[in-house]
Amino acid sequence: MISLWRDMNRRGQVTVALAFVLLLFAPVAATRYVLSVLTLILYFVYVGQAWNLMMGYAGQLSLGHALYVGLGGYVSAALWVHFGIGPWLGVFPAVGIAAAFGAAIGWLGFRFGIEGVYFALLTIAFAEFTRIGFDHIGFVGGAGGLFIPYEQSRLGEWWNLRGSQLFFYYLAFCLAVLAVLLTALLARSRLGYQWLAIREDETAARALGIDVFWAKMKAVLISSSMTAIGGVFYAFYYNSLFPAQLFDMSRSIELILGPIVGGLGTVFGPVVGAFILTPVGELLISLTEKAGINAPGAKAIFFGLILMTIIYLVPTGVWPWLSQRLGFTRRRS
Amino acid sequence: MSPLLSVVDVGKRFRGLVAVDRVSFTVQPGEIFAVIGPNGAGKTTLFNMIAGVLAPNEGTISFRGERIEGRTPDAVCRLGVARTFQIVRPFPGLSVEDNVMIGALLHRTDMAAARRYAREVLATLDLFDKRDFRASTLTLPDRKRLELARALATDPKLLLLDEVMAGLRPTETDRMVEILRGVNRDMGVTILLIEHVMRAVMALAGHMLVLHHGAPIAKGAPQDVVRDPKVITSYLGQETI
Known part of the structure; x- marks a missing residue:
């Protein structure tokens, strides 16, 4: 991450530092609504970054990341609701189970040479059958959902992830910052270079002595574990979990749009992407509500149009274009 | 022998x-x-x-x-044992230097040492001045040399x-x-x-x-x-x- 900082010029460093400080002190000025939107943005920065590691760096397309969010959320919520085990402990089994699913998908895909879109289909399949499975697990409420009771008396118990909007804002902020730092660290590591090689050309990567199977497994394991932590956050922030919502394909898509729009395989792409898409989405919701339009598809159509425009104008993502236009990146000498 | x-x-x-x-x-x-x-x-x-x-x-x-x-x-x-391919396969989206860096990282864990060595190899193969180019922009002779550089970097x-x-x-x-x-x-x-x-x-x-x-x-x-x-x-x- 030191090299990430060094690779930027003064202007880039100032901008990043300014954004950090602004976000750190945002709650001073922000209303509750703005704060909730910012929390959502930072959540998408976090999970987008997790997906970006796997797709943007290692080149493995997952369209089923909702699986890991769902597993992380359900495991930690069930442990809390049924056994009173707090999320700071519950996060470990949550991550473990999500990583086990990730390992199963990775092993099947990478061991048997299922690549590209076929690998993506495999990830969708796992998310879908897990969704159907959870519909029938009575222990976690089945299709009727699992609810974390909202208890006024527990507000402020940060060790149980019970807190105010402000608390969740800072939690999301920490997660997002850590995810960016981790990505920066990995991107400049030996493993990061191995991922890039695999993304670009697997056969050539193998010829350079890279154990392709393990490098890809590491990508899935890291990505699924990170995403599961996002799931824990989601569960305790929203307090209600439904299989049909949590594991749905649309949730997987929602999570990957930020990195795609912002710039795949870049450290700040998922950040920029989330800051563009999430506010636009929220704005469209409130606009259609105010205008009294009762067409559920209207938001999706506008959103789709905006996406198409961005992808048409900057095919490699907003961040690479932006950082070049604003002169953030320094050419290495 | x-x-x-x-x-x-x-x-x-x-x-x-x-x-x-x-x-x-x-x-x-x-x-x-x-x-x-x-x-x-x-x-x-x-x-x-x-x-x-x-x-x-x-x-x-x-x-x-x-x-x-x-x-x-x-x-x-x-x-x-390092190899090159008959039809060259550079990593197209990466810079020339990063291509060679990947080879150099096979037996090196220190990033700075790997980068130094990658540059040394690039200099030997007349590619040092093109180290920041994307591999996909190189001409065929340059790509052939890049392929060789990458293989050599694995020692x-x-x-x-x-x-x-x-x-x-x-x-x-x-x-x-x-x-x-x-x-x-x-x-x-x-x-x-x-x-x-x-x-x-x-x-x-x-x-x-x-x-x-x-x-x-x-x-x-x-x-x-x-x-x-x-x-x-x-x-x-x-x-x-």
């Missing part, structure tokens, strides 16, 4: 077709060894068996006394070159010959090359093997091999000499 690479009675069949038929040869440390022969002679199949892409149906391949036949390409590379004992001269103009070929000589002499890398460009083979190789329909038809010093009547009729043609 024990050989660096020894190939003993190696054969490969694809269904009924015999691609390589009981081929044996040894490569001594420090030499440049060439495999030549007409198209379809089984050169690339032989090459792929050494590099771990294909497993032979029979015979053994040993590198520094260790059996390597049937191992995976990455395992073979980690032992010290190989043995370098397998699959038609590294193909598509180069005579002046570019001469430069490549010069580079390979330097690699062999200064870096102490043994070279096994498959080549069609006789001008380069004659300039480089200390020993050579001629394959025809998968079988070896001649072996020895280049000057002797090119006078062999069998080699002339099956491959070179009368006027080459």
